[in-house]
Amino acid sequence: MKIFLSASILILAVSGCSILGPSNTVIKIKGSETMVNLTRRLTKEYSKENPNTSFIVEGGGTGAGIISLVANEILISTASRNLEPEEVKLVAERYGTVGVSTSIAKDALCIYVNKANPITNLTTEQLVRIFSGKITNWKMLGFADRTINVYLRNNSSGTLQLFKKLVLKESQFANSAKSYDTIAELQSAVEKNEYSITFSGLVKDTKCKIISIENIEPTNINVVSGYYPLSRYLHFYTLKQPEGEIKIFIDWVLSAKGQKIIDEEGFYSLFNYSLE
Structure with a gap:
């Protein structure tokens, strides 16, 4: 049985906005906040070469994207995790298929602290x-005698669900944790609070500090090889095998041009493409 995986697709404009030229095709994309800026860049560059195709791209989280896909409101759902069993069941009951997932990139689920925090590594x-x-006080980890402020994404976040599955497992998030709707809000909160900590996908040009896990940094080789403990794939989900303009777009994302953009945006390309 094929499993649904979605990756964020980037739009030509600000999240929730559209850029419509003299086009014949409009592709609606929604999902992962981790992938939203990447998707905007990909769709922008694609439309330069294919002006008859326009995009409407939104974030909102992997869960929100999957809900919109099942409701037939969008054509591609971007996701930073696999579908949950109940999501697969919902798709199967409504459409008689579990859909199709296309991995477009690799990413690292990173741990972020304020730049003033001297800690450089934590164990799982x-x-x-x-x-x-x-653990509620930084003193227990060799830092200041101050309360640890835990910041999270909201429950629609695929990154949140993946972290719980890979790291917390049977444990639950702290009741004192504060949640945010977007990665930008999350990053801003950590920038302003010396005693905070969070996790998210890799953020290009972050003003926060990324720390190692088990003394392993999220470098290109560590993430692509899977050596970094929290490596993951990013996905595009469709209800059926991509065809027509959707297939052409996804094939372009997987081409040398698309994968080069993925590298430029701070993610990790699937292939060692080189452009002449």
Whole structure:
């Protein structure tokens, strides 16, 4: 059985806006906040070469994108995680298929702290204890005698669900954790609070500090090889096998040109493409 995976697709304009030229085709995309800026860049560059195709791109989270796909409101859902069993069941019951997932890039789920924080590495067990509220003071980790402020994305975030699955497992997030709707809000909160910590996909030009996990940094080779503990794929989900303009667009994303943009945006391309 094929599993649905979605990756954020980037739009030509600000999230929720559209750029419509003299086109015959409009492709609506919604989903992962991690992928939204990437999707905007990809669709912008694609439309330069294919002016008869326009895009409407929104974020909102992987879960929100999947809901819109099932409701037939969009053509592509971007996702930073696999579909949950109940989501697969919903798609199957409504459409008689589990849909099609296309991996377009790799990403690192990174741990962010304020730049004033001297800590450079945490173990997986320490992460479990921090984000579940069992370690509540930075002094327990060799920093200041101050409360740890845990910041999270909201429940629609695929990144949140993946972190819980890979790191917390049976544990629950701390009741004191504060949630934010977007990655931009999350990053801004950590920038302003010396005693905060969060996680998200790799953020290009972040003003926060990324720390290692088990002394492994999220470098290109570590992420692509899977050596970094929290490596993941980013996906495009469609209800059926891509065809027509959607297939042409996805094929372009997987081409040398598209994968080069993925590298430029701070993610990790699937292939070692080189452009002449």
